[in-house]
Amino acid sequence: MIIDIYYVIPEIFISLSLMFLLLFGVFKKNSSSTVYSLSILILIISIPLILNVPSTGELLIFNESYKIDYLSNFIKILIVISTLFVLLTSSQYLKSIKIYNVEYPILILSSILGMMVMVSSNDLIVFYIGLELQSLALYVLASFNRDNVLSSESGLKYFVLSALSSGLLLYGCSLVYGFSSSTNFSQISLNYGDSTQGIIFGMVFILVGLAFKISAVPFHMWAPDVYQGSPTSVTLFFAILPKIAALTVFIRFLYTPFINLIDQWQTIIIFLSIASMLFGAVAAIGQKNLKRLIAYSSISHMGYALAGLTTGTNEGIQSSVSYISIYLVMNLAFFSCIFMLKREDKYYESIDDLSGLSKNHPLLSFSLLIVLFSLAGIPPLAGFFAKFYVFMAVIEQSMFFLAIVGLLATVVAAFYYLRIIKVIYFDNEVEKYDTNHSIGLKLSLIIATVLILTYFIYPNSLIDFVSKIDLV
Amino acid sequence: MNIPILSLLICVPTVGALFILFTKSTEKYNSHKYISVFISIINFILSIYLWYKFDNSNSSFQFVENREWIYGFINYKVGVDGISILFVVLTTFITPLCILSVNSTIKNRLKDFLVAILIMESLMIGVFCSLDLVIFYLFFEGGLIPMFLIIGIWGGARRVYSAFKFFLYTLLGSVLMLVAIIYIYWISGTTDVEKLYEIGIDAKYQKILWLAFFSSFAVKTPMWPVHTWLPDAHVEAPTAGSVLLAAILLKMAGYGFIRFSIGLFPIGSDYFVSFVYVLSLIAIIYTSLVALMQEDMKKLIAYSSVAHMGFVTLGIFTMTQQGLEGSIFQMISHGIISAALFLCVGVIYERMHTREIKRYGGIVEVMPKYSIIFMIFTLGALGLPGTTGFIGEFLILMGAFKDNFLVAVIASLGVILGAAYMLWLYKRVVFGELINEDLKNLVDLNKSEVIILTLLAIPSLYFGFYPEPLINTVEVSVSNLIDNYNANLEIYMANKK
Numbered sequence: 001m002i003i004d005i006y007y008v009i010p011e012i013f014i015s016l017s018l019m020f021l022l023l024f025g026v027f028k029k030n031s032s033s034t035v036y037s038l039s040i041l042i043l044i045i046s047i048p049l050i051l052n053v054p055s056t057g058e059l060l061i062f063n064e065s066y067k068i069d070y071l072s073n074f075i076k077i078l079i080v081i082s083t084l085f086v087l088l089t090s091s092q093y094l095k096s097i098k099i100y101n102v103e104y105p106i107l108i109l110s111s112i113l114g115m116m117v118m119v120s121s122n123d124l125i126v127f128y129i130g131l132e133l134q135s136l137a138l139y140v141l142a143s144f145n146r147d148n149v150l151s152s153e154s155g156l157k158y159f160v161l162s163a164l165s166s167g168l169l170l171y172g173c174s175l176v177y178g179f180s181s182s183t184n185f186s187q188i189s190l191n192y193g194d195s196t197q198g199i200i201f202g203m204v205f206i207l208v209g210l211a212f213k214i215s216a217v218p219f220h221m222w223a224p225d226v227y228q229g230s231p232t233s234v235t236l237f238f239a240i241l242p243k244i245a246a247l248t249v250f251i252r253f254l255y256t257p258f259i260n261l262i263d264q265w266q267t268i269i270i271f272l273s274i275a276s277m278l279f280g281a282v283a284a285i286g287q288k289n290l291k292r293l294i295a296y297s298s299i300s301h302m303g304y305a306l307a308g309l310t311t312g313t314n315e316g317i318q319s320s321v322s323y324i325s326i327y328l329v330m331n332l333a334f335f336s337c338i339f340m341l342k343r344e345d346k347y348y349e350s351i352d353d354l355s356g357l358s359k360n361h362p363l364l365s366f367s368l369l370i371v372l373f374s375l376a377g378i379p380p381l382a383g384f385f386a387k388f389y390v391f392m393a394v395i396e397q398s399m400f401f402l403a404i405v406g407l408l409a410t411v412v413a414a415f416y417y418l419r420i421i422k423v424i425y426f427d428n429e430v431e432k433y434d435t436n437h438s439i440g441l442k443l444s445l446i447i448a449t450v451l452i453l454t455y456f457i458y459p460n461s462l463i464d465f466v467s468k469i470d471l472v
Numbered sequence: 473m474n475i476p477i478l479s480l481l482i483c484v485p486t487v488g489a490l491f492i493l494f495t496k497s498t499e500k501y502n503s504h505k506y507i508s509v510f511i512s513i514i515n516f517i518l519s520i521y522l523w524y525k526f527d528n529s530n531s532s533f534q535f536v537e538n539r540e541w542i543y544g545f546i547n548y549k550v551g552v553d554g555i556s557i558l559f560v561v562l563t564t565f566i567t568p569l570c571i572l573s574v575n576s577t578i579k580n581r582l583k584d585f586l587v588a589i590l591i592m593e594s595l596m597i598g599v600f601c602s603l604d605l606v607i608f609y610l611f612f613e614g615g616l617i618p619m620f621l622i623i624g625i626w627g628g629a630r631r632v633y634s635a636f637k638f639f640l641y642t643l644l645g646s647v648l649m650l651v652a653i654i655y656i657y658w659i660s661g662t663t664d665v666e667k668l669y670e671i672g673i674d675a676k677y678q679k680i681l682w683l684a685f686f687s688s689f690a691v692k693t694p695m696w697p698v699h700t701w702l703p704d705a706h707v708e709a710p711t712a713g714s715v716l717l718a719a720i721l722l723k724m725a726g727y728g729f730i731r732f733s734i735g736l737f738p739i740g741s742d743y744f745v746s747f748v749y750v751l752s753l754i755a756i757i758y759t760s761l762v763a764l765m766q767e768d769m770k771k772l773i774a775y776s777s778v779a780h781m782g783f784v785t786l787g788i789f790t791m792t793q794q795g796l797e798g799s800i801f802q803m804i805s806h807g808i809i810s811a812a813l814f815l816c817v818g819v820i821y822e823r824m825h826t827r828e829i830k831r832y833g834g835i836v837e838v839m840p841k842y843s844i845i846f847m848i849f850t851l852g853a854l855g856l857p858g859t860t861g862f863i864g865e866f867l868i869l870m871g872a873f874k875d876n877f878l879v880a881v882i883a884s885l886g887v888i889l890g891a892a893y894m895l896w897l898y899k900r901v902v903f904g905e906l907i908n909e910d911l912k913n914l915v916d917l918n919k920s921e922v923i924i925l926t927l928l929a930i931p932s933l934y935f936g937f938y939p940e941p942l943i944n945t946v947e948v949s950v951s952n953l954i955d956n957y958n959a960n961l962e963i964y965m966a967n968k969k
Contacts, residue, residue: 362584373617378643379610388606388650395654403654407647414643418620418636426624426632456610459542467543 004061007068010049010076011116017042018109025102032102036091039105043084050076064184065123067252071469072120074321075248079119082240082328083112085448088440089336090233096345099145099231107144108237111137115245122256124173124183127249131169131213134245135162141237142230154229161222162212169209175202176257188257196261203258207268210253213246214302215295217275227295232347235291236335239298240328247305247324251317254309255471262312269310274405276303281412285419290338290349293416294331297375300413301327307406308390311397318466319389325462326386326455333371333448339441340364342434351420356429365424367449374452376417377410382455476537477522478550478601481560482594484515485567489590492583505574508586512568512593519564526557528944531952533603533666541607545657549664550601554949555800558942559600559720559727562807565931566719567593569924570712573815575822578626578710585626585712588618592716599724605653605663605732612688612724613646619713619721627708634701634708641701645691652684656736668736669956675739675964682740685733692725695785696755699778706774707827711818714770718777719811723803726784730796734788735953738960741789748789749879755782756886763893769817769827772897773810776853779886780806786883787868791957795871796950797943802864804942805932809852809861812928816846819921820901823914829897834906838914843902845917845925850898852932854891859936 005012021042025035050073059068087105094100114133121127139162143155177183179198180191192199208219215223227235258265280300287293305327308320340361341348358365374383387410394403455461488511492504526534533551541548552560571589578585595618598611616639624635657663660673673681691698702722706714734741756779763775780802787799819842820835821827836843852859855866865887872880906912917925935942 378617379613384610384613388654391651392654392657395651396658400651400655403651404648407651408644411640411644411647415636415640418639421620422624422632422636425621426635463542 004066007053007059007061008066010046010053011113011120013049014042014046014109014113014116018106018113021102021106021109025106032100032104035102036087036100036105039109040084040087042109043080043087046080047077050080060122060186064186065126066120067122067185068120071248071251071317071321071471074465074469075119075244076116078244078325078328079112079115079241082244082332083108083237085332085444086233086237086240089332089339089444090236092438092441093231093233093339093347096342096347097145097231101144103140104144107137107141111141111237112241115241118245119248119252121249121252122185124177124185127252128170128173131249132166134242135166138162138238138242141234142226144234145231148229148231150229151231152229154226157229158222158226165209165212165219168205168212172202172205172207172209175199175205178202180257185252185256189260196264199258200261200264203253203261203265204268206253207265207272210246210250211272214243214250214306215299216272216302216306217279217299220276220279220299223299224292224295227298228289228292232291232335232338232349235294236331239294239331239335243298243302243305244324244328247302247309247320250306250309251320251471255317259472266310266312269306270399270402273303273306273310274402276300276306277406277409278303278412281409281416284413284416287416288351290351290354290420293351293420294334297413297416298327298331300409301375303409304387304390304406307402308393310399310402311393312472313393313397314470314472315396316393317471318469319393321469322389322462322466323386325466326382326452329448329451330371330374330383333367333445333452334375336441336445336448337364337368337371340433340437340445342437343431344434348433351423353430354420354423355427357424359429360432361435367445368424369421370449370453372417372421376414378414380456382452385455385459477518478535478552478597479537481515481518481522481564482550482598482601484518485511485590485593485597488512489587489594492590493587504583504586505571508590509568509571511590512564512571515593515597516561516564516568519561522552523557523561523945526552526554526945528554529948531948536603536666546606546663547604548607549603549666550598550607551603551666552601554946555730555953556600556727558800558804558945559723560597562723562804563593563596563600563720566715566807566811569811569815569927570715570719572920572924573715573818574712575920578712581625585622588622589712589716592618592622596720596724600727603665605656605665605668608665608728608732609646609650609653612728613643615721615724616642619717622713622716623705623709626710626713628710629708630704631708634704637701638705641691641698642688645688645698648684649688652681656681665731665735672960673736675967678737678740679743680740682733682737682744685728685737686744689725689728689733690751692728693722693781693785694725694778695751695782696758696778697751699755699759702778703771703774706777706814707768707770711814711821714814714818715811718773718814719807722777722781723807726781726788726799726803729785729788730800730953734791734957738957739964741791741957742961745789745791748785749876752782752786752789753879753882753886755779756786756883757889760886760889760893764889764896767829769821769829769897769901770814771827772829772893773813773817776890776893777806777810779890780810780853783865783868783883783886786879787864787871790868790871790875791954792871792874793947793951793954794867794874796954797946798864798867798869798871800946800950801860801867801939801942805852805860805864805935808928808932809849809859812845812849812925812932813853815921815925815928816842816849819917820914824910829900831908832901832911833904833908834902835911835914836902837906838912839916841917841922845922845929846902847898848929848933850894852936854894855887857936858933860932860939861936863936863939 117130145151212219284296374381536551602608759778766772787795855861
């Protein structure tokens with residue numbers, strides 16, 4: 001038991017330091033920028049701590065309720081690094097709209113602590129604790145700009161709907177426990193034997209709850225409003241981190257307790273995937289607000305990530321994980337660009353505000369151009385490879401319908417990305433925006449854009465990591 | 473000899489583009505223009521050196537470079553044979569002229585324009601060199617980005633509509649090809665073109681794979697009935713964009729038919745020959761008739777491009793030595809002649825700001841030099857003996873007669889129609905009385921225009937009288953392709969019995 005603690009040092013470190021930060025913030029006045037910098041430092045320190053955890057093979061600790069393997073470590077690193085960039089990009093934004101409070105980084109830290117527990121969980125209860133820890137923090141984050149009506153509305157909306165889905169998920173968990181008499185992932189698949197009816201019921205409820213978390217169609221209704229209403233920095237957080245965590249949990253559920261029910265869940269995931277790809281592509285066409293548009297775009301991206309999971313093969317899981325890794329870089333770049341649309345402490349987030357951007361801000365427009373073409377999946381940018389890997393895995397299993405529908409959806413989706421490019425490059429200019437951005441923002445935009453642009457030179461850089469994931 | 477000359481050809485323009493992107497032009501904007509002309513001329517010299525070193529008598533791929541790109545899966549593999557080398561040279565020949573022709577018409581953002589054209593050159597050379605399906609797809613699709621921007625930023629009044637149409641049409645065609653490429657990997661275990669030529673693709677998949685590739689190439693060629701993006705794109709694109717589009721982009725698909733559709737799927741190709749014949753004939757006759765009715769000069773030439781590409785697809789699928797050589801010849805010839813025609817239209821558009829044929833007439837009185845050069849290319853486009861256009865069409869028709877008499881007769885009608893619309897265009901623009909007052913102030917060609925157009929006229933006349941160098945280059949590769957094709961078909965037929 002004591003030796004097990006060694007493997008969860010990163011989680012323990014983050015939880016201790018966030019408690020410390022909380023006390024520090026409460027007792028010291030005007031400490032928000034110190035807390036902010038400290039939380040960045042904490043994230044940086046936790047990277048080597050995670051790397052220090054052995055990642056070969058599969059390690060079950062705490063009565064087999066917690067799993068340490070390559071996938072969990074890889075995802076944890078992704079989570080920490082992307083949170084780091086989220087904090088780096090958003091400090092200036094938070095200051096401008098006057099929500100640069102102590103609680104903000106603390107909530108973010110507790111949310112990612114929940115995610116780290118989620119991705120490592122090997123037990124229904126541990127999983128649920130992690131899920132709720134991340135969700136509770138997210139509800140508060142969504143309504144963090146409490147003087148703003150839209151922000152409060154989005155927080156409430158997210159809370160109500162998410163609580164409902166958590167309820168469904170919990171009901172599913174209880175059904176699964178009832179029919180398999182175990183909460184342990186590895187035990188569940190051994191216990192239910194031939195009587196699968198009840199388990200399937202439970203599985204469907206669990207999948208519905210998870211689909212809600214990654215906003216897959218038809219459980220996506222909350223996403224556009226919450227994305228639009230939340231402060232932009234929180235939207236960035238929403239667009240990346242809960243999705244990584246929830247997708248990993250999808251992998252955990254589908255490939256450990258429910259692996260024998262592949263015939264049943266395959267149909268469900270295929271449906272979720274196709275519906276998300278098509279709906280996300282079509283619904284985004286009419287949007288005028290960039291954050292709302294990115295909500296629909298992320299719905300459709302989740303469709304592609306799920307498409308990889310439908311295969312039931314290692315290649316499929318790997319392709320999904322690489323999809324989500326590339327997706328987070330693209331989103332980071334896109335939001336960095338949105339953060340730069342600022343004029344005298346007022347932020348702009350409508351597509352029309354981008355009009356003629358290329359004349360006054362050539363480099364910013366160039367980055368947006370790269371990001372948008374990459375989101376659309378045009379070679380040789382990174383977004384193409386993300387889709388390419390997924391379709392490699394899908395076509396290996398001869399699922400042509402899924403592949404062709406998915407690729408046709410990219411053509412539809414290309415239309416709305418092109419529309420933004422049209423506004424940036426072909427339309428008449430509006431006033432100039434400020435150029436005094438923080439170094440962290442500039443740095444993350446440059447890093448993300450260069451990664452997207454030069455990924456094709458050495459694609460093995462990602463494959464090296466992802467190909468070690470071995471679950472089936 | 474270990475210089476990776478093909479990679480150099482691909483990289484030099486991109487490096488130049490990056491250099492231009494990150495430097496500031498000193499006096500006005502000229503220095504950037506001359507830098508990019510210089511870069512593209514270096515590339516042209518490299519490609520001529522490549523052609524000089526190329527061994528005509530060898531049918532296999534030469535100058536092959538093979539590097540691991542994604543572990544055990546895709547290799548970065550480039551190489552040229554007799555067919556692709558001509559397209560590489562065509563690309564490097566057209567690009568500097570294209571950049572030279574850029575003048576006052578591109579007022580804003582000249583720098584970005586040059587960057588886009590240079591990157592486009594890299595991608596186009598990549599398409600013709602790549603020997604791996606995935607690498608080919610990357611280059612093939614990557615070209616959409618710069619072309620979309622060229623049409624959209626520097627185009628005419630309806631540029632947004634045309635740019636979107638161009639982009640979405642071609643993307644829609646290509647995604648099916650991507651599915652097919654991935655599927656080929658799973659059934660054959662490789663996407664290396666050379667290896668696929670050796671092991672062949674299982675006969676039962678060939679028809680469906682052929683259709684998937686066809687969907688992409690047909691849009692890009694463009695074949696009837698998916699040709700409608702081309703007139704729009706041409707009309708709205710700036711002159712240099714039209715030139716690139718007509719001269720090189722359209723050839724990617726013709727090249728793709730030869731290299732992939734015929735090379736990889738002989739049984740599929742054989743099955744669909746009559747289908748392609750019908751579409752090609754419709755393209756030849758129908759679009760020629762449409763061209764007759766056009767009032768906009770650029771649109772007329774755009775429709776004539778569709779008709780000419782109809783000849784190309786017809787020639788390719790005759791599967792005869794003459795037909796294939798003719799098609800390749802026709803593509804090269806069309807690359808030069810249509811580029812020149814678009815430049816000619818550009819010249820008077822710049823002066824008069826209209827492309828409407830009705831507004832012109834009798835300009836021979838004020839622009840004698842222009843009229844002569846325009847005539848050379850008009851005659852080239854209608855296939856007068858002594859120009860490259862004639863040899864291409866003649867060889868294609870010869871091939872067609874060998875294969876199918878009726879098809880050849882109908883295609884020959886297209887030649888007459890071609891003469892009709894080109895001569896009528898020339899008559900309406902150049903001859904007649906000079907009625908329109910504005911036209912009297914027209915200035916004849918200036919020096920740089922004369923140089924550019926003459927440089928284009930020289931090869932189209934030279935190879936028209938002496939086609940040997942081109943034919944020699946392609947001959948062995950083409951006959952090898954046809955032997956391979958026939959051998960595959962024979963095996964298939966024998967197995968069927």
